[in-house]
Every structure is written in structure tokens, then in C-alpha cells.
Amino acid sequence: MQEKKQIKALFCINTPAQAHTWRNVIENLIRKGHKVRILARDYGSTAGILTNSGFQAYTFRPIKKNYLRAFEIIPHLYNGLKVSKGFVPTIIVGFGVDAALIAGLLRKPCIVFTDSENAPVQHFLTKYFASVIVTPRCFAEDLGKRHLRIDGYKELAYLHPDYFEPDPSIFHELKLSENERFIILRFNVFDAVHDIGEYGFSASDQSSLVRKLSKYARVFISPEGPLATELEEYRLSIPYERIHHVLYYAQLLVTDTQTMATEAAILGTPTIRCNSFVDSVNVGNFIELEQKYDLVYSIRNTEQAINKATELIQQTDAKEQWAKKRKKLLSDKIDVTQFMIDFIENYPDSYKEYKARSNKL
Numbered sequence: 032m033q034e035k036k037q038i039k040a041l042f043c044i045n046t047p048a049q050a051h052t053w054r055n056v057i058e059n060l061i062r063k064g065h066k067v068r069i070l071a072r073d074y075g076s077t078a079g080i081l082t083n084s085g086f087q088a089y090t091f092r093p094i095k096k097n098y099l100r101a102f103e104i105i106p107h108l109y110n111g112l113k114v115s116k117g118f119v120p121t122i123i124v125g126f127g128v129d130a131a132l133i134a135g136l137l138r139k140p141c142i143v144f145t146d147s148e149n150a151p152v153q154h155f156l157t158k159y160f161a162s163v164i165v166t167p168r169c170f171a172e173d174l175g176k177r178h179l180r181i182d183g184y185k186e187l188a189y190l191h192p193d194y195f196e197p198d199p200s201i202f203h204e205l206k207l208s209e210n211e212r213f214i215i216l217r218f219n220v221f222d223a224v225h226d227i228g229e230y231g232f233s234a235s236d237q238s239s240l241v242r243k244l245s246k247y248a249r250v251f252i253s254p255e256g257p258l259a260t261e262l263e264e265y266r267l268s269i270p271y272e273r274i275h276h277v278l279y280y281a282q283l284l285v286t287d288t289q290t291m292a293t294e295a296a297i298l299g300t301p302t303i304r305c306n307s308f309v310d311s312v313n314v315g316n317f318i319e320l321e322q323k324y325d326l327v328y329s330i331r332n333t334e335q336a337i338n339k340a341t342e343l344i345q346q347t348d349a350k351e352q353w354a355k356k357r358k359k360l361l362s363d364k365i366d367v368t369q370f371m372i373d374f375i376e377n378y379p380d381s382y383k384e385y386k387a388r389s390n391k392l
Contacts, residue, residue: 039066040375041115043107043125043133044088046072047271048290050080051189052144053124055368057086060375070114072107075255076271083272089114108132122378128153131160142375146185147289148172148314163382165374169315179385183367184316186290190275190297191366197279197298204269205251205277212248214344215267215277215295216240217286219255219306232287232305234259236333240285241265243337247344248282255288282350285340292317296326299357301349304329305336324360326353 042057044050050071057067069088071077081088091110111133123134123141127150134141140162145154148171158164158175168180189195202209218232232240241250241262251267252258253274258266269277275294278284284295284302292304293316304317309331320327328343330336343349374381 037065038376039118039121041118041120041123042067042069043111043123043130044069044071044077044081045126046074047076047080048185049126050077052185054080054084055189055194056371058084059372068114068118068120070111080272104129104132108136112136122375124375128156131157135160140378142378144185146170146316149308167315169319171313171315171318179382181365181370183364183370184293184297185367186293186297187364188367188371190294191368192361193366194368195275198276201273201276201280204273207249212282214244214248214250214283214285215281216250216252217284217288217291218252219288232333236337237262240337240340243341244344283340283344285336292327293320296320297357297360299350299353301343301353302327303336303340303343305331305333307331324356326356326360
């Protein structure tokens with residue numbers, strides 16, 4: 032049997048969710064003797080997640096002004112070329128146009144994973160420069176001849192039962208008695224390029240949620256941005272890397288973010304997603320999670336979302352019902368981490384194999 036060649040992979044990571052997505056893949060590639068370098072945007076807890084995973088990452092600061100965010104591709108490219116100097120990657124892996132353009136400049140193959148339909152400009156560029164674009168099968172757009180669909184979400188790369196085991200000690204960290212009911216509210220800061228002009232819960236909506244839901248369970252708020260002074264007492268004060276244990280044991284998540292809604296649904300927690308993307312952008316993940324698995328409620332109107340949350344928290348058997356739905360979802364999906372390891376390690380033969388298999392479906 033021919034010995035597998037060593038690969039040298041450059042990972043471009045921009046967000047905490049992306050850091051979580053790739054950490055098991057990176058760890059396994061390194062364990063198998065491959066070389067890895069990581070270029071990370073110093074955004075939120077991205078760098079912290081990578082450090083806590085035992086990785087050294089080359090970081091750069093993001094542009095803070097929303098209207099200038101589109102120009103952030105310039106430091107992306109500069110730092111990508113800088114990190115590659117002396118390393119000479121054989122393959123580049125990422126989530127968007129930055130990885131694709133760096134690969135184009137270096138004339139190296141590039142694997143991009145995306146699940147965000149609401150990024151038309153990025154998709155336009157990515158599909159011309161990436162060697163392959165991997166998406167969930169439910170992705171609502173056609174990204175061209177290099178588009179490969181798989182039966183999985185990026186969140187399964189770190190929340191599949193093979194990689195995630197819930198830790199009940201989280202109740203102690205939250206200063207709760209064992210199995211005490213609690214609710215998580217997650218509020219977005221809407222500072223990404225594709226978030227310009229979009230919105231979620233207003234300050235008054237946030238106060239209304241707390242006021243109504245705190246009658247039924249403890250409420251914790253996980254904000255991406257500033258929080259009103261009167262809501263500070265509800266702030267969730269735990270390390271970010273512990274958030275998935277919180278989500279697993281929560282009775283309910285109410286959020287205007289995207290990724291955390293998918294995470295909670297995969298973990299079997301009743302989830303309400305409310306933002307301006309609902310009904311205006313076809314997001315395949317949420318269409319499938321709502322219509323096929325009944326794990327998420329996507330509601331555009333904030334008042335209706337608050338009423339639905341109040342209704343759900345009063346259903347004492349909701350967690351048991353969601354556990355059954357979660358089991359059905361997991362039985363339908365693949366091990367995304369193992370797929371990505373095999374795909375990266377065996378590229379380009381893996382692309383030909385999976386593309387042929389996908390075309391038969």
C-alpha cells in the first residue's frame with residue numbers, strides 16, 4: 032500500500048464558530064503527521080478557543096468600523112501571504128473568499144465550507160477561486176460545478192456525540208441546583224458585512240423577554256455587544272468554551288443570531304430564532320431544522336417570537352420531545368469532522384469520489 036503523502040494545510044479562521052468547526056479536524060491532521068498553520072482573525076473568542084485547543088495561531092485585528100469591513104480582505108490577503116512564506120501550504124482551508132483568494136494568489140488548491148446563503152458577493156468570488164465549495168445538502172443556492180453537498184452542518188463537527196459530551200457540572204458554575212430550569216437569551220451585535228441593515232431584538236424587546244420568561248425559569252443573557260444596565264444582572268458569566276454545555280442543559284434558547292440557534296437545535300434544546308433574515312433570505316439550515324426536524328422556530332416578528340417563547344417554556348415535556356427529534360436528526364447526518372479529515376487528506380481524489388457519489392443522489 033502506498034504511503035500517504037504529508038500535507039501542509041493553511042486554515043483561515045474568522046469567527047469562534049469556525050474555530051470550533053476546525054479544531055477537531057486540525058487536531059487529527061496534526062496527530063496523523065501533517066503540518067498545519069492557522070491564520071485567525073482576532074474576533075470575539077476566536078483566538079482563545081484556538082489557544083485552549085493547544086494550537087498556535089497567527090492572528091490579526093479586524094476592522095471595527097462596519098462600513099469599512101468590506102476592505103478587511105486586504106489584511107486577510109497580506110497576512111495569508113505572510114504566514115505562508117517559508118511554509119508553502121499544499122492546500123488551503125477556510126470558510127469564505129479570504130481562503131479562496133489567498134489560494135488563488137499562491138496557486139494552491141482550496142477547500143471552502145460555507146452555510147451562509149446571505150453572502151452573494153463572497154459567493155460570487157469564492158466559486159471562481161475555490162477548488163471546491165462544501166455546503167450542507169439543504170443549502171438553498173447553487174454555487175456552480177465545484178459545489179459539493181454533504182449531509183451535515185458545520186456545527187456537527189464539534190457537537191456530534193462522538194466529539195461532545197455534556198458536563199453537568201455546568202449547573203454548579205451557573206450557581207444553580209442540579210436540573211434547575213433555566214433559559215438562555217443570545218443577542219447579536221450585527222457587525223458582519225452581511226449584517227449591514229439587518230436587525231434582531233431591540234432593547235425594549237430584550238427587556239420584555241426577560242420580564243416574561245423569568246416568571247418560569249432562571250434567565251441568562253449571552254450578548255455579543257453591550258447590554259442595558261438593568262439587564263446586567265442576567266449576564267452569563269462563564270468562559271465561552273463552556274457555552275455548549277449551557278446550551279445542552281437549557282430549557283430554551285431565544286436568539287437573534289444564526290450559529291447558536293443551530294447549535295442549540297443540534298443539542299436538542301427548543302430554539303426560537305428571530306431576526307430580519309427570517310423570510311427575507313432562504314437559509315437552508317433553518318428551513319430543514321424547522322420543516323423537517325421541528326427543532327427550531329424561525330419568527331420574524333419580535334412580539335410573536337416573545338409569545339412563542341412564553342408558550343414553549345410552559346411545556347414541561349419539551350426537552351424530552353426535542354431529544355427524540357435530535358435523535359432523528361443525528362441518524363440522518365454524517366460525521367462532518369471525519370468527512371473533512373478524509374477529504375483534505377486525500378484531495379483531489381476525494382473530490383472526484385464524493386462528487387460522483389453525490390451526483391447519484
